[in-house]
Amino acid sequence: MSVPASLPPRSAIVLYGTETGTAQDLAAEIARYLERGHFALVDVLPLDSVSFKLLASYELTVFVVATTGQGEFPSNARKFWTSLLRKKLGPATLQGVRFALVGLGSSSYPRFNWAARKLAKRVKMLGAEQVGEACECDELADGSTERAFEDWLGPFGKEVLQRWPPLAAGEEEAAPGHGCDGGQRGGEISKWILQRLDETESPLLPSTTGNDDVQGGSNAADSFEATLECNDRVTPASHWQDVRFLRLSTSAPVDYHPGDSLAIQPENMAADVDHLLSLMDWQPVADIPVVLMPNPAYDKPRSRVFHLSSPLPDISGGASSTNPTTHTTTLRQLLTSHLDITAIPRRSFFSQLARFTTNAMQKERLLEFANPEFLDEYYDYATRPRRSILEVLQEFDSVKLPWREVCSVISALRPRQFSISIVKYRTILRKMREGVCTRYLANLAVGSKLPKIIIHTAFSRDQKAKVYVQDRLREHAEELGGLLLHDPSAVVVVCGASGQMPKAVRLALVDALRRARRAEAEQFLARMESEGRYRQETWS
Template identity: 35%
Template sequence: MTGHERSVLVLYGSETGNAQDIAEELGRLCQRLHFKSHVEELDAVELSVLLQHQLVIFIISTTGQGDMPHNSLLFWKKLLRKKLPPNCLSRLKYSCFGLGDSTYLKFNWAARKLVRRLDQLGATTFVDICEADEQFPDGIDGSFVRWADDLRKHLLEHYPPPSGLEPIPDDTMLPARWSLGPALADLSEKVQVVDLSPLRLSDTNGTLTAPNLPPPGLLPIPAGWTATLTKNERLTPTEHWQDVRLASFDVPAHQSGGKIQCVPGDCLTLYPKNFPHDVQKLIDLMDWNNIADQPLNLSACESLPRNLYAPACCTLRDLLLNNIDITAIPRRSFLKNMSYFSTDEYHRERLLEFTMTEYIDEYFDYATRSRRSIIEVLDEFTSVKIPAERLLDVFPLIRGRDFSIANGGISANHPSNNDTTNVELLVAMVKYRTILRKPREGLCSRYLASLLPGSTLRVSYKPVLSPIHGTANSQRPLIAMATGTGVAPVRCLIHERLTHPSPAPMIIFFGNRNRAADYFFEDEWRTLSEVAAKKNTQLLVFTAFSRDQREKIYVQDLVRREAPRLEKLIPKRAIFAVCGGSSKMADSCKRAVFDPFVESGDEAARKEMLEAITWWQEIW
């Protein structure tokens, strides 16, 4: 038996965390089949590591315009090196699960590019590759459950466990990957009565927190920036159903001299925190009051999750306030973990049902469609008491939320000085109702709404992967189609284009519900049109406000109406930017552009012309 036998390496490229969650679930599946499983992000491994394992599974999402996720760019660069011999990976047996969205023109391109390159270097697949589609009726989850079942059967048939060993049953709990045990070990004899007044809650720096507000301390985010909130202005009327904010941040340069240089498509990443009363509710539910405020030394732990942004010295309450996502929709793996800690047989069986392939629809109805939160599920299954040492192994971490930067170029509202960059974000406060009585609120929305001007927080900066700005692109016509806060990156792009001499014509199609409440930057578009005219070019803005008349009008209706105008621009290698919160809208816009153009001339020639355009899409 060689050193790498019965060893599976699961590598993920993840932008929002979905691919990482799937990778960790696969790691546990392989553990149950008695493989040594290792789960890591792509950028954390060298190519030579691929050959040190019997099997390698890649889980990769496609981001942007067919791009690799940010945490796989270094790996991809290594894989593309020209000096790599053609058969250097001939001993590699792999499979790949791709996460994609078929409303994008470059569907699952990251997975396809990865597979093509691995094949070029001599690697071979051991089980069929899967391209999951967000648009499937049961989404990515449904595809993954079925593919994972096939993978398990294949592994059992072709790589059976060593003689005498049976697969570890699903109802048997696996050892913790990350345990707080060493950090909690000294607390058993230090139990004290804790004052639960919210005024006594402290952040990681020991400062007092106002009642029911997240702690103000700065998270230790590697390569992060300290930003100061200078404006948190509501743009929609107070009586309007939706609260949309223009949040403005001043981001000073690093001491090393580095400064954020914003370009269209870049994102600022915010890291939300939990509210004290939610944290206290979880502490009560789990019976953690005796240890919640005792000091922990995380450096005593053998290993910690890669994206845990916490100081070595903290408390359990600090971790819950700053790092643990207790309001997330529970994944099936979380519900399975809950089942191990239930003392009620009915609760246990019910939780396990949600994790089974045949009950995927029930899980969707219970968790996804109703948007139940982790804390609500724990409040419903009261027999579940998760030990504190399992906190990092069972609960998801709070992930940063990416927001497209909305300002740039000639914006004069907040000029940047030599040491500070001003960044504006257009943020819709997520608040809605489902079949559950309590209104749903987004964690980051709620956090941002609680911040007052002058607040400081740590942020990350994420550069665009497929840029559509710059001198050359400014000479190509721009047709932007945006709904709601999707207008943010469009605004940034228009500002940038107007810094160039004589940019090509620009057309914006903007859609929302009501002109009086939802027409973001209305006055600014008029000013920018005047600036464009002085540069001997044109900026046209067409609006569709669906609720302002009996017959609903959407952006795609305006695009189809203006087809003759667009027909003249497409042969000039136009850039189309589609931004907003609906894949259905993006797909309708694509048809509104492509169908009339192809139908009005030689079909083959016109399809060839469409291949020369740039279709840049950001849907969230």
């Protein structure tokens, strides 16, 4: 493989596609693993921030890709995927590229890990060689994503050691804190740090390279401000779920369609932010202007093409250190709007915390939570009770995070997606459109006779004998099967919590189709999926 002079010969790149941040966390963990003696340089970037032409510059490429929706790629991986589908690309386009694959998904969806499987198939068609077995993480499996990832990491590590033995000391320039002795998982130095504005010459840093194969990763162009016109709770105050109806208005038309979702960027509560500032003794620097910059102590010589994936692209000006146009902010603003201080911590978080305590007992406990051998203890402590980062820092009171490194320890606060209910909207022609049924109902006078709408309900908590959706489907199996088979406009929409419900509903539909004398029930549902007539929107 031809390696440009700007990259050391032992280089790897870890590319991720994510909606919730899990794939990004795993990508960072893989990078730390590879840096411990195997590779002199490991870049971590979102898929859409690179061109596939860049892959040939690296000894190893690792894809970490989540599947979203109906077997689709995450929003920060779709441009990369589309670029691989060009018809003019030949079977030798990626010849010499060696790749490993980690897929994330939920088996509650029929197209489980579809994005990762499609990516592997396509890059192989273009000449790439796969290293080791693919990892398919299922969030519904026993042990969830973490256990599947750890089960894969061991064999993958052996394959890497076989192909790329650990570098001898001094053989290649290694990043500080990442020698051949392994070190603690989580690394010993942060790649990005906060600096006070008065410590820098300017908040606008010069670009270090003119490489066109790396683009910025911020989605700020897709963002807009909206005015909240209505915020009504639609469930009774006594109900366990707080379901909201929000009406938003924007200064300019926003193009959206049925089935789209709106991502809302939340903020942490001021009381939580103040509490964390107090816990960490950060009050003196809370409101001083700061900038997020690549850590000079970690950075490679500037003569090399070196891409450090920014933990906060919107603050640092892009996805990587090749475009470090840094914005000024404050520590308080970062904790309020950009860092997820109430998230459930990943295991790597505990490894990071262990660096910042002098209490031997607490350090030992933190490292146990980071150790895959104690995965059940980690689940019992963090995942099952949904203990937050803020609560962990309260309990491990000897930990004092340096404020400069907080962006490398606490993950980004990500937008939360909600379904859009379309009632009235403007088209690109600026003409008002209304849903047919909405307009029809809005113009009906009191006393009008309405056509019958058949609704069957299933309440699982209102009585002792639980009744589920799949029970109602089986009660009306013959009618349902006939409707699906003979009415091309019939659509199935499964909406609710992920887990057993979507699987049970699908099985009930298969049974209904079999009663309607359709032997190929599964194939029929698969065809409905491809036609957009069977859709799932579930969440965990």
